[in-house]
Amino acid sequence: MANKNTAFRLPEELIENLDRIADDSGATRTEVAIQFLSEGINRTIAGDTVVQRKTALTEEEIRDAFEKLSAPIFKKIEMLESRLGK
Numbered sequence: 001m002a003n004k005n006t007a008f009r010l011p012e013e014l015i016e017n018l019d020r021i022a023d024d025s026g027a028t029r030t031e032v033a034i035q036f037l038s039e040g041i042n043r044t045i046a047g048d049t050v051v052q053r054k055t056a057l058t059e060e061e062i063r064d065a066f067e068k069l070s071a072p073i074f075k076k077i078e079m080l081e082s083r084l085g086k
Contacts, residue, residue, distance in 0.1 A: 003030075 010018075022032045043049045057065070 003034075 018029055018032055018036075021027075022029045025032065027035075040049070044051060
C-alpha cells in the first residue's frame with residue numbers, strides 16, 4: 001500500500017514520546033506512527049476500544065444518533081404489537 005502525505009496537530013508530549021520510541025527502536029517516526037495508528041484503528045474497528053470526542057455533540061448529532069439507534073427498537077415494538085393485535 002502506498003503512503004500518502006497528511007498533516008494534523010498532535011500534543012507536544014505525544015510527539016516527544018513518538019520520537020523516543022522511534023529512537024529506541026531504530027524505526028522512523030513515520031514507521032512508529034503507522035504502526036500505532038494501524039493497531040489503534042484495528043482495535044477500534046474490532047470494537048475493543050472506543051474513540052472519545054473532545055467536543056460535545058450538537059443537538060442535530062444527538063437527534064440523528066437517537067433516530068438511528070431507536071429505529072430498529074420501534075420497528076420491533078410495532079411487529080410485536082401487530083402480533084398481539086394491538
